[in-house]
Amino acid sequence: MSHDNCLFCKIAAGEIPSTKVHEDDEFVAFRDIRPAAETHVLIIPRKHIETLSNVTPEDAPMLGRMLVLVSKLADKLGVAYTGGETGFRTVFNTGPGGGQEVYHIHAHLLAGPRPWLRMG
């Protein structure tokens, strides 16, 4: 899918509404429209990359910052691992074999009481 008709590029540009929990020059994070868990947020880079199989070594710093943002958002959303039974899951579905539906790279951040509806 090209950048021009990419749903997540349009969400990042504000052309399609979303419930944003974070926005900066490089990333946008918003609530999944069909949450599989009590907390279900998607973190995307503004840069259009189709899948985790399309990244290059040049993307390494961005991917590192993306994971640091996941950690920061988990903290902000109150689901960080702080001991005991706390914590969250981070998932990158990649290609049809990985269950990917939207071809703009994104991390799912999932947390909350089981059962989760999908991806459990």
Ligand code: AMP
């Ligand atoms: P994936 O299967 O990893 O590609 O995940 C795509 C996710 O995007 C799914 O969990 C969808 O529920 C979610 N999604 C699809 N459209 C929207 C939208 N307009 N706003 C927020 N989340 C969406």
Ligand code: ZN
């Ligand atoms: Zn895109």
